[in-house]
Amino acid sequence: xxxxxxxxxxxxxxxxxxxxxxxxxxxxxxxxxxxxxxxxxxxxxxxxxxxxxxxxxxxxxxxxxxxxxxxxxxxxxxxxxxxxxxxxxxxxxxxxxxxxxxxxxxxxxxxxxxxxxxxxxxxxxxxxxxxxxxxxxxxxxxxxxxxxxxxxxxxxxxxxxxxxxxxxxxxxxxxxxxxxxxxxxxxxxxxxxxxxxxxxxxxxxxxxxxxxxxxxxxxxxxxxxxxxxxxxxxxxxxxxxxxxxxxxxxxxxxxxxxxxxxxxxxxxxxxxxxxxxxxxxxxxxxxxxxxxxxxxxxxxxxxxxxxxxxxxxxxxxxxxxxxxxxxxxxxxxxxxxxxxxxx
Amino acid sequence: xxxxxxxxxxxxxxxxxxxxxxxxxxxxxxxxxxxxxxxxxxxxxxxxxxxxxxxxxxxxxxxxxxxxxxxxxxxxxxxxxxxxxxxxxxxxxxxxxxxxxxxxxxxxxxxxxxxxxxxxxxxxxxxxxxxxxxxxxxxxxxxxxxxxxxxxxxxxxxxxxxxxxxxxxxxxxxxxxxxxxxxxxxxxxxxxxxxxxxxxxxxxxxxxxxxxxxxxxxxxxxxxxxxxxxxxxxxxxxxxxxxxxxxxxxxxxxxxxxxxxxxxxxxxxxxxxxxxxxxxxxxxxxxxxxxxxxxxxxxxxxxxxxxxxxxxxxxxxxxxxxxxxxxxxxxxxxxxxxxxxxxxxxxxxxxxxxxxxxxxxxxxxxxxxxxxxxxxxxxxxxxxxxxxxxxxxxxxxxxxxxxxxxxxxxxxxxxxxxxxxxxxxxxxxxxxxxxxxxxxxxxxxxxxxxxxxxxxxxxxxxxxxxxxxxxxxxxxxxxxxxxxxxxxxxxxxxxxxxxxxxxx
Numbered sequence: 001x002x003x004x005x006x007x008x009x010x011x012x013x014x015x016x017x018x019x020x021x022x023x024x025x026x027x028x029x030x031x032x033x034x035x036x037x038x039x040x041x042x043x044x045x046x047x048x049x050x051x052x053x054x055x056x057x058x059x060x061x062x063x064x065x066x067x068x069x070x071x072x073x074x075x076x077x078x079x080x081x082x083x084x085x086x087x088x089x090x091x092x093x094x095x096x097x098x099x100x101x102x103x104x105x106x107x108x109x110x111x112x113x114x115x116x117x118x119x120x121x122x123x124x125x126x127x128x129x130x131x132x133x134x135x136x137x138x139x140x141x142x143x144x145x146x147x148x149x150x151x152x153x154x155x156x157x158x159x160x161x162x163x164x165x166x167x168x169x170x171x172x173x174x175x176x177x178x179x180x181x182x183x184x185x186x187x188x189x190x191x192x193x194x195x196x197x198x199x200x201x202x203x204x205x206x207x208x209x210x211x212x213x214x215x216x217x218x219x220x221x222x223x224x225x226x227x228x229x230x231x232x233x234x235x236x237x238x239x240x241x242x243x244x245x246x247x248x249x250x251x252x253x254x255x256x257x258x259x260x261x262x263x264x265x266x267x268x269x270x271x272x273x274x275x276x277x278x279x280x281x282x283x284x285x286x287x288x289x290x291x292x293x294x295x296x297x298x299x300x301x302x303x304x305x306x307x308x309x310x311x312x313x314x315x316x317x318x319x320x321x322x323x324x325x326x327x328x329x330x331x332x333x334x335x336x337x338x339x340x341x342x343x
Numbered sequence: 344x345x346x347x348x349x350x351x352x353x354x355x356x357x358x359x360x361x362x363x364x365x366x367x368x369x370x371x372x373x374x375x376x377x378x379x380x381x382x383x384x385x386x387x388x389x390x391x392x393x394x395x396x397x398x399x400x401x402x403x404x405x406x407x408x409x410x411x412x413x414x415x416x417x418x419x420x421x422x423x424x425x426x427x428x429x430x431x432x433x434x435x436x437x438x439x440x441x442x443x444x445x446x447x448x449x450x451x452x453x454x455x456x457x458x459x460x461x462x463x464x465x466x467x468x469x470x471x472x473x474x475x476x477x478x479x480x481x482x483x484x485x486x487x488x489x490x491x492x493x494x495x496x497x498x499x500x501x502x503x504x505x506x507x508x509x510x511x512x513x514x515x516x517x518x519x520x521x522x523x524x525x526x527x528x529x530x531x532x533x534x535x536x537x538x539x540x541x542x543x544x545x546x547x548x549x550x551x552x553x554x555x556x557x558x559x560x561x562x563x564x565x566x567x568x569x570x571x572x573x574x575x576x577x578x579x580x581x582x583x584x585x586x587x588x589x590x591x592x593x594x595x596x597x598x599x600x601x602x603x604x605x606x607x608x609x610x611x612x613x614x615x616x617x618x619x620x621x622x623x624x625x626x627x628x629x630x631x632x633x634x635x636x637x638x639x640x641x642x643x644x645x646x647x648x649x650x651x652x653x654x655x656x657x658x659x660x661x662x663x664x665x666x667x668x669x670x671x672x673x674x675x676x677x678x679x680x681x682x683x684x685x686x687x688x689x690x691x692x693x694x695x696x697x698x699x700x701x702x703x704x705x706x707x708x709x710x711x712x713x714x715x716x717x718x719x720x721x722x723x724x725x726x727x728x729x730x731x732x733x734x735x736x737x738x739x740x741x742x743x744x745x746x747x748x749x750x751x752x753x754x755x756x757x758x759x760x761x762x763x764x765x766x767x768x769x770x771x772x773x774x775x776x777x778x779x780x781x782x783x784x785x786x787x788x789x790x791x792x793x794x795x796x797x798x799x800x801x802x803x804x805x806x807x808x809x810x811x812x813x814x815x816x817x818x819x820x821x822x823x824x825x826x827x828x829x830x831x832x833x834x835x836x837x838x839x840x841x842x843x844x845x846x847x
Contacts, residue, residue, distance in 0.1 A: 031527070031657065031658045031660065064611070064614045064615070066615075067618065117801070117803055117804075120801060126797065126800055127798065128798050129798070133623065133626070140531060142527065142659060173802070180737035251607065296611075296613040296660070297658060298609045298657050299658070300606075300646070301650070301654040301662065301664075301683060302650050302652070304651050304682050304686045305706055306682075306706065307678070308706075308707045308708050
């Protein structure tokens, strides 16, 4: 039964009480948004990758996706690095406009937990039974998932933590597993590494839109250097993408086609690659907030049930306290097991 | 010469001995060594029922398959006529007709209107299959519509009802497949849910309207939860949230003297609330119901366009309602809040709604009618079996393709149980045993998810075959090169060719 596969938005639109406010072309069939943001490098000289991911994290939160729906994988060794002249901060700009680390960052996988195995387990849902729900990707067949990866890459692989690599076939197989398990509706895959386009070439599952910061054989370049830190603080593609996202608001009407045009050659030096053959809709008809924000489709509740008049007890009268003294609490409370098994 | 012939004999003997020795090495390596190596390096793969899984894909699952519909009328022939008229229109269902029993006639005699008749026929207990009751002639004039859906598992029809209209209504509600609107809105089928009621306010109010889960609100909700128990185990939790902002500014309407939220703003309201609701510790899916109490400066707050209630729901997630507390009340108005909550709960569970041309009896304190429960169980059984067979098929395809994954016994057992339970569920559904079918389908889904989400099913963890050869070739090659080289001389000895002797 392929009920979940094809968008049947007309029926959703007709359920609205007032259809006139929804502009033509706004078709959506997702009910929630998730984001998986991965920084695959560590060490001080890869500061820019951490700044990349945290900037995307901040934008995505600002546009509405809550922390409970964001899985952030970072080596997280920048903010408290002994070389950081401003501890507990990570900036994506030499002018230090915004501290992207902030006080409310929630890193789900940090340090040595960021491995290829963890990422594949997260995507395919095969985590150990004791993994808490906040570290799981609890998507369903109506979730739009944004996947952003950054780090050092090569032709067909992405380097993880300077120790191992994930190949493009492994990633493609992980997405296919997600599709078989019906764990996504649409995926938007963004990757900012050298030779990034090689990572999306092997995808073969439907409903994936991919953008990469450089083609095979090209390097993605960093944007600018912060001389007080001594390292580059952000990459060119992410810098311009963030520039685009900073101008968005939650109810913005910009389309994905606008987003895919970000950072043309004269700004980025490398050529931005797009893969849209697996995506069923025209990117010009898809809003950016379908992946980066969390605009929920809502339905008014109209025909109420009638629970009958069977209830004998009337609600407490206006202005009076409940006469009966509260009886002793029935039963006792107990703590939930500290490491509950989620199986 | 004796010495020369003796020399030739010993040379032959030596050659025989040498060839036999080489042959024994070759035989040991090829006939014993290679099989032992293959056996000791093979990976453990428990048996997977590929045939059973393929058989599951062939199953045709329809919600109405095997549903038992019994037509009851004043006289047997009328019932049988209606059943015969419906049979071609509802080919999956099993229809039969009979007349009322004496006891039923007696109970019906006192009924004054169709709803009283509905009560009378179910006074000793609810039927376990769907019944179509043809109303007696004296009750027919007071019928509100030709087809009336009662509170229990009965559908009351007038004697003159058209079979097509009746069949169409039944297909839309009880025995039909799920419409796409419902499929998008309803939560995924699970055997247990958490129902979280959150009373959210942007700032602490005085007095605070409390949700009294152990008081009036709990008492109103309890029969609904009990009624849903055959379907799912729902545990009700509640919390109060402070400083929970909607994130949008309501507009002010001078003429009506109220604040309002427009339709577009509602789409942006759900996520800021969701961010505050907290993650649950249990593994059960959560149905969120938020009762938003606006700040005193923004009361009264209503939704535009005006509707029956200031409430909306987000598909697959839960519902939000705006509650403007009357001055000074200590607890929330349980009846108002729980009514909206139950309405939204029914929508989220995918309860079928009959179209307006059929009359529907109010559901009463339990919030759910008997035929709705039946329809839900059938729909969920079908949904579970479809998910289970999809999971099993994808797992089987993956295991066939990747030949070096270890399949341990727990996965094999889970697959076996899953296939058996799915087949059982389909069989029960065709026999009309909905409760058993639903239970089996839940088991099938649980087993299939256990198998496909098993942490050991990761290709990354296992060495591919070419790595196995790469490890063992450097060990075997030094041994096998002399053996293979000597095969040529063995072959020569076997053929009886004279040994090549080095010329001086």
